[in-house]
Amino acid sequence: MSTPQRSAGRRAVKLVGVAAAAALTLAGCGSSSDTGASSEKGTVSGGKCELKDTVKIGAVFSQTGPLAAYGASQAKGAKLAIKEFNKEGGVKYELAIEDDTSQAPIGVARFKKLVDEKVVGIVGPTSSTIAFAAMPPTNAAKVNVVAVSNTAPGIAEIGDYVFRVSLPETTQIPAAVKVAKAKDNIKKVGLIYDQSDAASKAGHDLFVQAFKDEGIELVADKAFASGDVDFSAQLTEIKKTHPDAIVIASLAEEGGPVISQARKMGIDVPLIGNNGMNSPQIIKIAGSDANGLIVGSAWSPSLDTPENNAFLAAYQAEYGAAPDQFAPQVYTAMLTLKSAVDSACSTDATKVRDELAKLSDFKAPIGTFSFDKIGDIQQDALVLQIEDGKYVVAE
Amino acid sequence: MQQIVNGLFIGSVYGLFAVGYTLVFGVLKQLNLAHAMSFTWGAIAGLWTFQKGAPLPAAFLAAVGTGMIIGILLDKFIFGPLIRRGDSHLSGLVASVGLSLVLSAIALAVFGADTERFPADAFPDKRFTVGGVTFTVVQLAVAGTAIGLVLLLTWTIKSTKYGRGLRAVSENVDAARILGINVQRITLATFALSSALGAIAGMLFALAFNVVYLDMGADVELKGIAAMIIGGLGSVPGALIGGLIIGMAEVLSITHISSEWKDGITFFVLFIVLLVRPQGILSRLPGREL
Numbered sequence: 001m002s003t004p005q006r007s008a009g010r011r012a013v014k015l016v017g018v019a020a021a022a023a024l025t026l027a028g029c030g031s032s033s034d035t036g037a038s039s040e041k042g043t044v045s046g047g048k049c050e051l052k053d054t055v056k057i058g059a060v061f062s063q064t065g066p067l068a069a070y071g072a073s074q075a076k077g078a079k080l081a082i083k084e085f086n087k088e089g090g091v092k093y094e095l096a097i098e099d100d101t102s103q104a105p106i107g108v109a110r111f112k113k114l115v116d117e118k119v120v121g122i123v124g125p126t127s128s129t130i131a132f133a134a135m136p137p138t139n140a141a142k143v144n145v146v147a148v149s150n151t152a153p154g155i156a157e158i159g160d161y162v163f164r165v166s167l168p169e170t171t172q173i174p175a176a177v178k179v180a181k182a183k184d185n186i187k188k189v190g191l192i193y194d195q196s197d198a199a200s201k202a203g204h205d206l207f208v209q210a211f212k213d214e215g216i217e218l219v220a221d222k223a224f225a226s227g228d229v230d231f232s233a234q235l236t237e238i239k240k241t242h243p244d245a246i247v248i249a250s251l252a253e254e255g256g257p258v259i260s261q262a263r264k265m266g267i268d269v270p271l272i273g274n275n276g277m278n279s280p281q282i283i284k285i286a287g288s289d290a291n292g293l294i295v296g297s298a299w300s301p302s303l304d305t306p307e308n309n310a311f312l313a314a315y316q317a318e319y320g321a322a323p324d325q326f327a328p329q330v331y332t333a334m335l336t337l338k339s340a341v342d343s344a345c346s347t348d349a350t351k352v353r354d355e356l357a358k359l360s361d362f363k364a365p366i367g368t369f370s371f372d373k374i375g376d377i378q379q380d381a382l383v384l385q386i387e388d389g390k391y392v393v394a395e
Numbered sequence: 396m397q398q399i400v401n402g403l404f405i406g407s408v409y410g411l412f413a414v415g416y417t418l419v420f421g422v423l424k425q426l427n428l429a430h431a432m433s434f435t436w437g438a439i440a441g442l443w444t445f446q447k448g449a450p451l452p453a454a455f456l457a458a459v460g461t462g463m464i465i466g467i468l469l470d471k472f473i474f475g476p477l478i479r480r481g482d483s484h485l486s487g488l489v490a491s492v493g494l495s496l497v498l499s500a501i502a503l504a505v506f507g508a509d510t511e512r513f514p515a516d517a518f519p520d521k522r523f524t525v526g527g528v529t530f531t532v533v534q535l536a537v538a539g540t541a542i543g544l545v546l547l548l549t550w551t552i553k554s555t556k557y558g559r560g561l562r563a564v565s566e567n568v569d570a571a572r573i574l575g576i577n578v579q580r581i582t583l584a585t586f587a588l589s590s591a592l593g594a595i596a597g598m599l600f601a602l603a604f605n606v607v608y609l610d611m612g613a614d615v616e617l618k619g620i621a622a623m624i625i626g627g628l629g630s631v632p633g634a635l636i637g638g639l640i641i642g643m644a645e646v647l648s649i650t651h652i653s654s655e656w657k658d659g660i661t662f663f664v665l666f667i668v669l670l671v672r673p674q675g676i677l678s679r680l681p682g683r684e685l
Binding site: 064065195228232233 | 397398401402404405507508509510512522524529531533603604605606614645646649650653654655
């Protein structure tokens with residue numbers, strides 16, 4: 001049984017009340033013509049928007065708990081973005097950042113808090129599971145949300161005020177499977193996935209579909225739950241079927257140990273992973289065992305564009321380390337909000353929303369992309385592979 | 396066959412953990428619900444010592460020391476005073492839950508809510524295959540340590556002065572006291588020993604799966620209690636057998652049913668054992684009410 005779920009269960013009793021109250025209040029707001037954010041109309045002078053007050057951007061990430069590996073990186077991306085925005089002059093920005101402790105009920109409460117603080121938009125949350133709980137009431141309160149790492153299907157569909165800059169796995173997974181098949185001549189695969197995590201479960205379904213499309217046979221399909229630490233039973237079953245590759249749909253906290261345990265058992269075939277497996281945490285946990293892992297990705301440090309190079313330099317200067325994909329995704333989300341506020345020259349959430357919806361061929365650290373009519377990102381997927389402890393573009 | 400080895404491997408850790416419960420229960424007829432905290436703290440102390448650059452045996456000593464301190468705290472501040480007041484079984488149980496909450500809060504404050512691991516590639520990655528079954532060095536060491544300790548403990552109880560004293564106290568406290576046995580010292584030693592075993596189990600679990608986290612004790616707590624009951628309350632070899640049975644049940648339910656049913660099947664096994672043999676597998680005593 002999973003630890004975070006259990007403690008979430010305990011707290012859920014208390015928080016269900018809070019969440020329900022939040023949902024009711026927000027639903028009430030949604031029916032009136034009010035917007036959640038206070039609106040201020042600024043003045044445009046010399047082509048640059050000027051606003052009297054500082055614009056507050058909210059962010060909710062899982063900075064503690066099992067998702068902390070992603071959330072910590074996201075928080076760094078958000079803080080860096082605000083710092084860079086304020087260097088440029090013009091509109092002043094500030095960041096209100098919250099920790100959802102990797103738990104959905106807390107996430108709902110943190111989103112509600114930011115809505116009450118009248119932020120112009122919220123960046124986050126870290127996991128799709130939390131997004132499905134926290135976004136509907138926020139959308140009903142007419143506060144913009146830019147999703148940064150939720151790759152499960154159905155996020156942008158939540159409502160008009162929900163946007164997403166993370167490339168969904170519907171694009172990433174088929175791309176990764178195609179590259180892996182060509183590279184290693186894969187005919188049959190064994191799949192292991194986290195059935196208690198929304199994004200991993202969705203990743204599993206997309207893998208199954210991609211195998212069907214590519215004519216790859218699925219010889220073993222085994223599940224575990226978030227918080228499990230022993231995967232030997234599942235891996236033994238998979239090993240018996242002699243697959244050409246092991247496919248893992250999981251977050252890093254479980255996915256890393258799955259790789260180490262598979263290698264320890266003598267399973268030496270190539271590895272393919274979903275978005276959760278695209279994290280430096282995998283390399284930290286599994287070490288050299290992770291070499292060869294193929295994943296679809298929304299971003300790579302080897303992406304050679306002026307926006308990405310500028311971001312990489314700023315990140316290196318600020319933190320003295322190289323970022324993973326989560327920091328540039330957050331940076332990009334913050335950029336979309338800034339761009340929308342600047343062109344609307346207003347903090348009115350609906351005006352900002354309309355500007356967000358218009359973004360097209362937007363240049364950001366993660367590349368050039370547009371929002372489609374439901375607010376989802378339109379972009380091609382990169383396929384990466386771990387070589388000598390680093391994610392590099394797979395050839 | 397490989398699956399049976401997998402089950403025996405995790406089961407040996409559950410078994411060692413359950414031995415800690417059964418020792419205290421055998422002597423005091425008390426359930427110590429702070430035992431899971433020895434498990435967590437043993438792993439935390441071991442990890443910290445290892446991270447400071449100390450060798451693995453030193454990490455084990457740190458785990459044992461931490462466990463013994465928790466055991467002494469339990470005896471001096473929780474069970475001891477309550478027993479002297481003519482405790483009913485319930486107040487010790489409730490007070491041990493209290494200590495467990497305190498220790499858990501301290502762990503949250505000093506260790507944090509994040510999962511920590513030993514550095515990747517920290518241990519020899521050797522493995523060998525016998526008759527189609529693969530073992531790793533770490534697996535063999537973990538299962539060997541757990542089973543070895545239980546056998547050593549069984550011998551200690553049977554053949555040493557402490558063991559004879561322990562059995563006398565377990566049989567009848569007043570009679571033991573009349574015979575000149577220092578009951579308080581036996582009780583203190585039993586708590587220290589029980590918690591040290593729990594801490595070693597935690598350390599072995601951390602090594603086996605390369606994971607240390609705050610709620611790791613809570614995750615094995617019920618399995619340990621179930622192992623003790625299946626094996627027979629107060630029986631040391633019984634606790635080990637109970638642990639092995641639970642390990643097997645877990646693995647077989649993952650392979651034959653679904654991982655979602657893992658915990659359900661474990662307790663279904665407990666249910667069946669209680670129906671067929673209410674006193675547990677190895678207990679000579681009639682079934683006792685908790």
